[in-house]
Amino acid sequence: MDRVDLLPPPTDTAVARRADAYAAAPLLNCLLREVAEALPETGERRVYRLPGGRLLSVLGERRPAEPEVSTADGWRRVGHTELVKLVAEELARHTGLSNHELPAEMIDSRDAVAALLTARARAAAPGARYLRSEQCLVTGHPYHPAPKARGGGPVAAWLPYAPEAHARFPLVLLGLREDCLVEEGDTSALDALGEAPPGYRLLPAHPWQLDLVGCAEAFDDGRLIRLGTTGFEAWPTAAIRTVYVPERDLFLKFSLDVRITNDIRRLWRHDLLKLRRTDEAVAKAFAESPGSAAWLSDRGYRTADFAFEELAVLVRDGLRGRVLPGATPLLAAALVEGFEGSPLDSTERPTAWWEGYLGAVVPPVLAAFGDHGVVLEAHLQNTLVAVDADGTPVQALFRDAEGVKLLPDVRRAAGWERLVYCLVVNHLCEVAAALAERHPGFDPWPAARRELARHDLPEAAALLTAPTLPGKTNLLLRWTGADGADARYLPLPNPLAGT
Template sequence: MDRVDLKPPSDEAGRRADAYAAAPLLNCLLREVAEPLPPAGEHRVFRLPGTGRLLRVRAGRRPAGPEVHAAGAWHRLDHAELVKLVAEELRRHTGRPCDDLPAEMLDSRETVAALLAARARATPPADPYLRSEQSLITGHPCHPAPKARGGGPSAAWLPYAPEAHARFPLALLGVREDQVAEEGDTSALDALGTAPPGYRLLPAHPWQLDLAAHALAPAFADGRLVGLGATGFDTWPTAAIRTVYEPRRDLFLKFSLDVRITNDIRRLWRHDLLALTRADTAVQGAFRAMGPPAAWLPDRGYRTAAFAFEELAVLVRGGLRDALLPGATALLAAGLAEGFEGSPLAAAKDPGAWWEAYLRQVVPPVLTAFAGHGVVLEAHLQNTLVAVDRAGLPVQALFRDAEGVKLLPDVSRAAGWERLVYCLVVNNLTEIAGALAEHHPGFDPWPAARRELARNDLPEIPALLASPTLPGKTNLLLRWTGADGAAARYLPVPNPLAGR
């Protein structure tokens, strides 16, 4: 493999950025490729089968301190050296090269460094909901490059980064009326400004407008598009980056963004937009049948320009006020897993009571939607909001993002169930359980999770509780092999529910 330079990071800021960037990459490597060996003290030891090297890390939900064995001793790896090690291992393991992913891994680390520096100068939002949405420095805990921003200079993306506590106005465009394409209820867009006669208002994400400037230049030149300045108010980017929230209007807007974030270029793709109404209608029907407290934030409709259908698409999502229980505060589940100032998970005095309340709110709606309505919610951490009461106990779950919803029989029941288990159990419950266990050493969250799942009479539940493994998504191998980000592939990971 490439030579490993055996030197530590040079400063504390660099070490922090390395640690944040290394943890999810190590999680991927250890889940998807490495072969575990007997542990040694506080370290977990692994053999990398492609290169035959030995790797050890400090154990934990976020593995740290990677070291490689060479010349009879263990040597610490910084993030750049870890990327070299992973790249050589994957070349040997898969038998194929990949130039893009190592660059994304390095970009992800540089992004983390820029975010940490920006956060040191920024003021977090006072609203705990917005604080939870803007807390994800690690991001996806099992992705090799969760913070990559397309390799561009930080000046291009930092003004729009939720992790930097950004807030910004939206650009406003006018689209000539004969060029407007829309479906559903988009009336909220017309209240954001004033379009000239013969035009319809279309808000745009400023970063996307910069990215698509060359492609849009002819439309500005011939009058199909006109610039109308910017909104007179700021919006707050949420964890999804391309989705923003305007608290006074209680309005979520989701935009296209021609940047690869985790596995996909984050456009609002035409095929997804055309399927939006059907998916959202099915989910709304499921939640109406369930009744409160579970809630769905509906994707009401989209508007775009026919000549730039995907580039300029904006989706209107329902807000929080009509969905939240009185007196409850919504928080992003991913923020609870990662941690933020004022998190009720970190402050929970009785982890068992808090966890059982979380399970009661999150698990039944997902299973009921599947069992009774053939709806597969993508109930991972970024699509799940948990509302807490004044004591910090979960009292409600709110779900979002019709783009990720699957419907039976569009997918087979087996494939839908596998996706449900991955999103709900592996991605969501495992991370929340791990965060609780970190705050309360010795706490075992899995008997309660098993009881909550067993209350449902779905025919798949007994096998889930008995299986020694669960489906773990292979984000590292997906990206290395250049697979479509939507083509999820899974490998077995240990099932903490089994034998409890």
């Protein structure tokens, strides 16, 4: 595989400065969206009033930078450590609650970014554009207070498995005694990864997860045996615990007992037990809908009855035969973050590009909801957009049955709210902003309005006149200790209604 040339290693000072900037942007986005009041614009810097009355100014809007606080002596620059302290004070005042865990996560996230920047400068990026897109997210979620936190563990424990550091590694192969095996769906791809002795079945494991959970007793009594590692390497994707094996065109998703963004990333029993029903409903919706959109099916899972969640592995469809001939799939989140080879960097006709993007992404999501009662979690990390040789979007591919909701398991209104947050706020708003940033004066919302108006769906029509959109409050969710799946929203101005 061709490699991208290595950059000169940055200095410690340069890394610290860049890490501060990377970590401050999403934290500021959360603070300014969730608890601050924007004051009238008076210049290059935007000024906000915080709950305690303090004034905070930032440079830029999509990725705020260089925060300053107002003092009796004028504006004073705030570094990342002081910003964390300021956020904690304002949230305690705003909510009446204290939280010692989240500030530590914010610092951990910033320190992780510093480690990633250092590692990236010394690592060879993958030559394939798809893999580069999966491994480019140094900022990560642009509206999370600690998007790169890795559970507070030592860097040496997680860095070898970090997609942002261009990691690739063999998987651990375990033999699981047959009387302990639990599986559902099509897991035949796992048996092709190696050879298990009589009485055992192959169970691949993520090496980081195996370090976390151990399972010493099962190794001692023979329920598990070590069979070495795979003869090929797996590439971690943006999801970290999901890897892609290009040689086998196979995605595998593992449990990972580490908090990443809002959740401990374990394959939970309740999600696994409903996996087949959910995946089959989505696959049926895509099969019966017109167009070229594709669903990467979660075919099945395999695990051990004594470590059902801890050692679970999920088998997901690969890309071959699902991506249109001649097209290149790219992670949607990478278009927002930016990476070498991004089509946004060479787009000369933003309107045509954006219309192609909307035409690929929006119809399958609305059809799944309106015709089949399927609520796709079509956010930036769950969506791949395939582009043709000119970089024009021609197809969307969606993944992750774990995040899908089905009607009437959830109320229609709640399902639609979730869909709008994932598709419009988390996804389209971010890609639109990244495109407009490269093409000053470009207005993405008339085309988005036209695309939504084409669909005979009452909720879509109402969306065009709704004054607000639902914005997820990740900062307040984490500060108040809410369950990661317990989404709460605040109203954001709807750019569709203003077009």
